[in-house]
Amino acid sequence: MPTAAQLYVELWVSLASLLRSYTAAHGLNGNRQATVELGEDRITVRHGDRWLDLERSGAEVKWRREDGRSGMLELTEAGLLRSGAGEEEMDMAAEAWARELMQ
Numbered sequence: 103m104p105t106a107a108q109l110y111v112e113l114w115v116s117l118a119s120l121l122r123s124y125t126a127a128h129g130l131n132g133n134r135q136a137t138v139e140l141g142e143d144r145i146t147v148r149h150g151d152r153w154l155d156l157e158r159s160g161a162e163v164k165w166r167r168e169d170g171r172s173g174m175l176e177l178t179e180a181g182l183l184r185s186g187a188g189e190e191e192m193d194m195a196a197e198a199w200a201r202e203l204m205q
């Protein structure tokens with residue numbers, strides 16, 4: 103049985119993979135690409151002047167955007183992202199971020 107720390111690392115890698123897949127899908131029509139950089143505690147996605155920076159500490163994820171917006175999320179053991187507004191599937195959050203970045 104994996105520890106909570108190992109689980110969050112696996113979820114983190116999965117989130118980066120989702121971001122890669124969704125940015126690639128959103129870039130197909132315009133032949134555009136985003137870069138997704140994965141580190142142990144940071145994911146950075148860039149497309150042109152737009153970027154998303156995610157920084158993880160355990161289950162906590164801080165996010166920042168190029169326009170100054172930021173927030174805090176929490177990875178759950180069920181693979182959801184929790185915020186003050188509720189819980190969201192990781193793939194839905196990744197798709198929304200990718201759509202916004204690739205516009």
